[in-house]
Amino acid sequence: MLSDAVRKELAEELAVAERDRVPLDPLVARYADIDVVDAYEIQLINIRQRVGGGARVIGHKVGLSSKAMQQMMGVDEPDYGHLLAEMEVFEDIPVDTSKYLYPRVEVEVGFVLGADLPGEDCTEADVLAATVAYAPAIELIDTRIKEWKIGLCDTIADNASSAGWVLGPQRVAPDQLDIKKIDAVLTRNGEVVAEGRSDAVLGDPTIAVAWLARKVASFGVRLKKGDIVLPGSCTRAIDARPGDDFTAEFAGLGSVRLRFS
DSSP, X not given: OOOHHHHHHHHHHHHHHHHHTOOBOOHHHHOTTOOHHHHHHHHHHHHHHHHHTTOOEEEEEEESOBHHHHHHHTOXXXXXXXXXXXXXXXXXXOBOGGGOSSOEEEEEEEEEESSOOOSTTOOHHHHHHHEEEEEEEEEEEOOSBGGGOOOHHHHHHXXXXXXXXXXXXXXXXXXXXXXXXXXXXXXXXXXXXXXXXXXXXXXXXXXXHHHHHHHHHTTTOOOOTTOEEEOOOSSOXXXXXXXXXXXXXXXXXXXXXXXXX
């Protein structure tokens, strides 16, 4: 476990790396004793600082919740990060690729909460009862660690490698769609680059959201009415390059687009 002073130092390094777009060597290579608690506390230092500066938390994301992503990142458990209003990107405004280090996109079924979720005792039934709608989503991920050479504590400390998110316009009530059977196809510049299904996320994305509600409760955080929750990717992450035009199509849920300039 790290000291509070080292946690603050690493949080500042990550914040500067994001601001200046200069990547860091992996934290896990520099501090062999770093653990998951350290990593979440580092993440929270930066989130609290941004909120203190006027940023607004409007949701959370679960990362590494599919076998494909866990294999890609070399880990065997999920993580979570915060979604800030200032991180939102939009279908009709191309994203400036130069603002990121190693941008990638992920295809997700977003949850829009219509009620607060319980904390430590949250169940999948609670998630379904509190969810007002599903929405098509793309998460823009990035890392402040050199060349995506990350361990679990690296990505957790780095806000679960989150960098942005966009929701498509369609909303579907949970009782109108089987959350475990939503096929998804991602195209880049008109070419199919990834395909998957929503049950790639722990077999059922509601499991990921319930896990998240229980996990964040241990850090004094609750998932609230109006929050957006991204439960994890249906497909592998795809690199985003200048000029790329992505569209994610979801069976029964519509589509969402993200372009890069």
